[in-house]
Amino acid sequence: MRPTRSRSASQIADVANSLIDPILAKRAGISTALLNAWPEIAGETYAEFSRPEKIAWPKRNGANEDGGFKPGTLTIACEGARVLFLTHAQDELIHRVNGFFGYVAIERVRVVQKPVQPLGGNHRPKPTLSPSETRDLEARLAGIESEALRKAIMRLGAGVMSEKRNKRR
Known part of the structure; x- marks a missing residue:
């Protein structure tokens, strides 16, 4: 009789995250989800030169503790x-980190000065569009009221259009 194999395929990132998350949680109090979402949390302004290192949770003092949750320091x-x-x-x-967690998880931020390597190693270069492609994409997105949403879709569209152009070559 043959051993049965699971028919569902797993992505390597899911398997790696399931192995790494317990270690990160124990040593640094953070998860790969926070690390992966950091560019969205910090925004373009800060994501390039910053990275979450750890979350320090307050120690419980046993009898003196009221049993409630205390937010940590990122x-x-x-x-x-x-x-x-x-x-x-x-x-x-x-505010953004607490929004990511869905509750008040962070009370303070501690910033340490050190070199920051980009997460995930080498990043792809930003997609470039010709002026006509840029105008065409902007015209398609003109009806979107939210500036943040329009910028996000613009980045996505630029990536898709440049990827298609590169495949045709």
């Missing part, structure tokens, strides 16, 4: 003189 690594900019935006980052 440590963010940041490059060079940009620490100042990130420090000024820490209230907004706290």
Whole structure:
């Protein structure tokens, strides 16, 4: 009799995350979901030169503790003189990180100055469009009221259009 095999395929990222998440949670208090979502959480302004390092949760003192949840401190690594900019935006980052978690998980942000390597190694170059392609895409998206949504769809459209152009070559 043959051993039965699962018919469903798993993505390698899901398998890797299931192995890495317990280690990250134990050592740094964070998950791969937070690391992967950091560019959306921090925004284009801060994501390139910052990275979440760890979340320090307050220690419980046994009898003195009321048993309630206490928010933690998020440590963010940041490059060079940009620490100042990130420090000024820490209230907004706290709000965004808590929005990501869906509850008040972070109370404070601690910024440490150190070199930051991009997550995931080498990134693809940003897609470039010709001026006519850019005008065409902007015309298609003119009806979208939300500036953030329009920019996101513009980035997506630029990526799709440049990918199609590169495949035709």
